[in-house]
Amino acid sequence: MSAPLRAPVLAAGTWRVDDGRTRVAFAVRNFGFVVHGTVACAAGEVELDGAGRPVRARARLDLTSVATGIARRDLDLRKPSLLDIDRHPEMTWSAHRFTPAPDGGWRADGVLAVRGTSAPLTLVGTPEAAGQDGACIRVRATGELDRATVGIRVPSLVIGRRVVVTVDAWLSRS
Numbered sequence: 001m002s003a004p005l006r007a008p009v010l011a012a013g014t015w016r017v018d019d020g021r022t023r024v025a026f027a028v029r030n031f032g033f034v035v036h037g038t039v040a041c042a043a044g045e046v047e048l049d050g051a052g053r054p055v056r057a058r059a060r061l062d063l064t065s066v067a068t069g070i071a072r073r074d075l076d077l078r079k080p081s082l083l084d085i086d087r088h089p090e091m092t093w094s095a096h097r098f099t100p101a102p103d104g105g106w107r108a109d110g111v112l113a114v115r116g117t118s119a120p121l122t123l124v125g126t127p128e129a130a131g132q133d134g135a136c137i138r139v140r141a142t143g144e145l146d147r148a149t150v151g152i153r154v155p156s157l158v159i160g161r162r163v164v165v166t167v168d169a170w171l172s173r174s
Contacts, residue, residue, distance in 0.1 A: 010052040010134075010137060011134065011173060012049055012051075013047070013174070014045050014046070014047050014048075015137065016174045017043060017059065017171055018171065022168065023041075024040070024165070025165070026038075026165050026166070027163070028147070028162070028163045028164070029159070029160030029162075030073070030158070031157070031158065032157075035068055036069070037066060037067055037068035038067050039061045039063060039066050039091070040062045040065035041060070042062040044057070044058060044060065044171075045171075054095075056096055057093075057095045058093070058095075059169075060090055060091075061091040061092070061093070062089065063085045063091055064085060066085070081153075082154070083115065083152075084116075087116075088114065088115050088116060091114040092113045092114075093112050096109075096110075101124070101126075104126060104127075106126070106127075107122060107124050108124075108141070112145060114150050115151055115152075119149035120149075121143050123142065123143040123165070123167060124141060125139050125140055125142070126140060136170065137170075137172075138168070139168075139169045141167045141169070142164065142165065142167070143165045143167075144162055144164055145165060147161055147163050148161055
């Protein structure tokens with residue numbers, strides 16, 4: 001029998017995202033096939049209270065970095081009917097409500113702002129110790145967005161409604 005993994009006890013304060021190591025990925029159906037892509041995290045932070053519990057999280061994503069592995073598709077994502085990247089080059093996510101999970105992880109109820117609109121986006125994840133000195137943590141989280149809630153209205157046959165978001169964030173104390 002093995003014991004369940006416990007989340008590390010984290011120091012209070014503000015933890016900043018290491019944008020060079022953090023990865024934000026997405027997956028969505030496109031003409032029946034699953035398309036995977038990434039977006040760079042330009043900045044982000046998580047604030048922890050005295051007990052090491054999250055109380056606030058924010059992230060800013062650089063949509064000009066969106067990459068799916070196919071240049072034509074990446075250009076299509078820039079169009080006003082999709083991400084409208086030329087007018088709205090950033091996407092933000094923020095959370096102020098956190099619920100602990102039995103496995104030591106957290107549910108972060110947040111808001112995604114993109115294209116001049118916003119929609120709820122809940123991420124569920126678990127912090128992991130990423131260094132023996134406690135100076136760095138890694139948080140892996142996932143969530144699901146209905147793209148229509150942020151105004152992307154194309155037939156579901158072309159682009160699936162559900163976008164799965166995966167975050168692999170590395171943070172250090174500031």
